[in-house]
Amino acid sequence: MVSLDKPELTNFKQKVIQIVKKIPRGKVTTYGTVSTLAGNLRGARMVGGILHFNSDKYDLPWHRVINREGYISIKRLEYPKELQKALLQQEGIEVSEGFIVNLKKYGWWG
């Protein structure tokens, strides 16, 4: 058994979840960053997909995860961008009218 941590496929999901939950309050990050930290450079799509399914099952601060433009690409009507904007402002993050966040200012890099 042993061996080193076997990079199990489904582990990526758990890894992403752990990273997302690790994002400090008042900061935001991008899918690409999380995917990279999870071990996959081009796994950004998975991060979005994972949050899509797990945000509803787990308590993931999905509102702290946005696309590279600092814009919320969310498509879940159950979690409208409007809600995210409120959540981000609640964390002390400024959100532009276009739901854009300054990653330069609030971007968390791990």
Add this chain to the structure above:
DNA sequence: AAGGTGACTAACA
């Protein structure tokens, strides 16, 4: 069971 879709990003032409 297998195929297709997806909350994206980066690289190439």
Add this chain to the structure above:
DNA sequence: ATGTTAGCCACCT
């Protein structure tokens, strides 16, 4: 500089 193609893996039908 912009536009298009390719890649990642899990969840849904």
